[in-house]
Amino acid sequence: MDVLELKANAGDVHVDAPTADIAALDVEANAASVEMSLGGSVSGSIDGAAMSVRVCVPTDAALQVR
Numbered sequence: 001m002d003v004l005e006l007k008a009n010a011g012d013v014h015v016d017a018p019t020a021d022i023a024a025l026d027v028e029a030n031a032a033s034v035e036m037s038l039g040g041s042v043s044g045s046i047d048g049a050a051m052s053v054r055v056c057v058p059t060d061a062a063l064q065v066r
Contacts, residue, residue: 001017001020001021001022001023002022002023002024003022003023003024003026004017004022004024004025004026004044005026005027006026006027006029006034007027007028007029008027008028008029008030008032008034008048009029009031009032010030010031010032011032011033012032012033013027013029013032013034013035013036014035014036015035015036015037015038016036016037017036017037017038017039017040018037018038018039018040019039019040020038020039021040021041021042022038022040022041022042022043024043024044025042025043025044025045025046025063026044026045027044027045027046027047027048028047028048029046029047029048029051029053030048030049030050030051031049031050031051032048032051032052033051033052034046034048034051034052034053034054034055035053035054035055036054036055036056036057037056038055038056038057038058038061039058040058041058041061042057042058042061042062042063043061043062043063044062044063044064045063045064045065045066046063046064046065046066047066053065
């Protein structure tokens with residue numbers, strides 16, 4: 001998968017992609033709950049306000065959470 005873009009406003013987001021390689025992950029959340037389980041290579045960011053984030057990624061993932 002080249003690009004995964006998610007936007008959540010006052011909702012729940014669950015992503016389970018144990019084998020997908022994601023070249024560009026872009027998650028924006030406002031007052032939302034984000035839960036992601038990613039097993040392939042991933043690079044990107046998770047941004048938001050008043051959110052909860054639970055992320056399970058490989059140790060070499062290039063991921064920023066702001």
